[in-house]
Amino acid sequence: DAKTTQPNSMESNEEEPVHLPCNHSTISGTDYIHWYRQLPSQGPEYVIHGLTSNVNNRMASLAIAEDRKSSTLILHRATLRDAAVYYCILSETTSGTYKYIFGTGTRLKVLA
């Protein structure tokens, strides 16, 4: 089962920052934290990932708690195109390849 917990849904106003939380209290030392989003009728799209340090890229920022038991995806200025289901995923392996275990994610609604 998914090892992450996220709110089912969130709303944001357009042009405002959005903070999407994720709890992963059972994370192991080698688990990476990945964020993906899924727009309607599309496959999951990579957003950002990290291990211990905060990360920034052109899409978003990832803030990782010092104990790594939680993380927050930050969209700095939400647009209508950011409306999607956002998944926080811990990659895990038992064989050398890393499978993703998806949870139910957070459905983000962006209000114009």
Add this chain to the structure above:
Amino acid sequence: EPEVTQTPSHQVTQMGQEVILRCVPISNHLYFYWYRQILGQKVEFLVSFYNNEISEKSEIFDDQFSVERPDGSNFTLKIRSTKLEDSAMYFCASSEARSLQPQHFGDGTRLSIL
């Protein structure tokens, strides 16, 4: 930007028939995956593939499923004797390496079993 492509986008098949879903991963990627998503449900891992063999498979991936990389560019998922409950979106993904690099997903094949 290179992307994972999947064909067909929609496949309709009679129950009991065999179906092959096709994927072209990103060209320099070494690790390949299939996932499925039943309508309204979570994305579920099916199988991972590396070095021409299955690395890991889930409980869903039973004897009716098989994967193959027939020609160095395509990656296929075959479902023998399809069942109604096989109706779902099937996503292919690929990655350059293991945890350091993300998996890139295609837009999926919608499989409808009648």
